[in-house]
Amino acid sequence: MNNFSQQKLPVSVLVPVKNEVANLERCLSHLQWADEIFVVDSQSTDGTGEKAEQMGAKLVQFHFNGTYPKKKNWSLENLPFRNEWVLIVDADEVIPPQLQREIADTLAAPEVDGYYLHFRYMFLNREIKHCGYSSLWVCRLFRHRLGRYERMPVNATSQTGDNEAHEHIVLKGRTGRMKTSVLHYAYPSISSWVEKHNRYSNWEAELYDQFRRNAFREQEGSLPLKLRLKRKLKSLYLRLPFRYVVRFVYGYILRLGFLDGKPGFILCGLVSFYDFLSAAKVAEQELMADKDLPSDRGSSEEEP
Numbered sequence: 001m002n003n004f005s006q007q008k009l010p011v012s013v014l015v016p017v018k019n020e021v022a023n024l025e026r027c028l029s030h031l032q033w034a035d036e037i038f039v040v041d042s043q044s045t046d047g048t049g050e051k052a053e054q055m056g057a058k059l060v061q062f063h064f065n066g067t068y069p070k071k072k073n074w075s076l077e078n079l080p081f082r083n084e085w086v087l088i089v090d091a092d093e094v095i096p097p098q099l100q101r102e103i104a105d106t107l108a109a110p111e112v113d114g115y116y117l118h119f120r121y122m123f124l125n126r127e128i129k130h131c132g133y134s135s136l137w138v139c140r141l142f143r144h145r146l147g148r149y150e151r152m153p154v155n156a157t158s159q160t161g162d163n164e165a166h167e168h169i170v171l172k173g174r175t176g177r178m179k180t181s182v183l184h185y186a187y188p189s190i191s192s193w194v195e196k197h198n199r200y201s202n203w204e205a206e207l208y209d210q211f212r213r214n215a216f217r218e219q220e221g222s223l224p225l226k227l228r229l230k231r232k233l234k235s236l237y238l239r240l241p242f243r244y245v246v247r248f249v250y251g252y253i254l255r256l257g258f259l260d261g262k263p264g265f266i267l268c269g270l271v272s273f274y275d276f277l278s279a280a281k282v283a284e285q286e287l288m289a290d291k292d293l294p295s296d297r298g299s300s301e302e303e304p
Contacts, residue, residue, distance in 0.1 A: 008035045011083055011141075012035065012083040013036070013086070013087045014076075015037065015052075015091060017091045018041065018162075024051050026185075028052070028057060029055070030096065033100050035083055036058065036082060036083070039057040042062050042064065060079065062162065070149075070162055070164050072088065072149050072163060076148055086141075086142065086144040087140060089140070090184075095182060099117075099180040113143045113173025113175065114139050115139070115177060118137055119136040119137075119182050119183075124187075130256040132255040139169040142171055150168055152210075193270055194270075197277070244275040245272070247271060247275045251268040252268040
């Protein structure tokens with residue numbers, strides 16, 4: 001371990017997990033420079049909690065009530081962070097040494113209240129440089145008291161998961177950007193991609209009407225203009241017929257996904273399928289809620 005990594009920066013790190021033992025050691029080994037690390041677990045059964053404690057993290061168990069708050073907002077509200085600055089890192093992400101040094105230099109004299117981090121997306125052992133994934137920026141480092149995730153409560157029966165996946169941080173302050181990227185080892189296999197996006201599509205279907213009506217204006221005031229415009233475009237996009245076809249053409253052709261070779265083709269196909277799955281689940285909700293379906297009034301025996 002080099003001298004830099006032995007220095008503890010006044011940053012509290014939050015790592016939300018569930019059954020992430022395969023990723024956690026790599027993630028935590030790149031966070032040893034932080035003053036404290038909280039691993040917030042959802043009763044993992046694969047040894048995730050034991051691995052977190054072995055690597056010196058503070059393990060906290062989160063019990064989801066089915067609606068709200070979800071894991072990250074609950075953690076921001078309830079964990080006893082001893083530092084002003086908090087960094088949120090998923091278990092499949094890596095903070096490289098260059099970014100560690102940039103964080104150290106920046107927080108020595110911070111000029112804003114939060115920072116957007118750029119993500120390099122790794123898929124099937126390749127970096128995806130196109131497909132619309134090369135410009136992914138997410139607010140993950142911010143003054144704890146000023147930032148919370150958007151509140152998008154869902155029904156307890158919707159099975160959308162207990163962790164914020166697509167919600168954005170609403171920050172009561174100014175933001176900037178880091179120059180160095182986070183490495184996101186998103187999905188080591190097709191199976192893991194499908195499993196997670198099956199849950200994400202539940203979330204999309206649950207909030208379909210609200211997204212289509214752009215019903216989150218009140219919470220979007222502290223989001224960057226680019227994200228607000230993206231939400232408005234999404235409200236229009238959800239009205240398109242056969243939008244999953246549009247999504248494939250957008251990622252593979254317009255955003256040059258074909259330059260990422262076979263992984264790019266597979267990823268664009270999967271994202272298109274995700275859009276189809278979300279639309280299918282919206283249709284499922286509408287069909288199952290139809291009260292005009294004929295009831296079964298017949299008998300199991302033939303009438304005389």
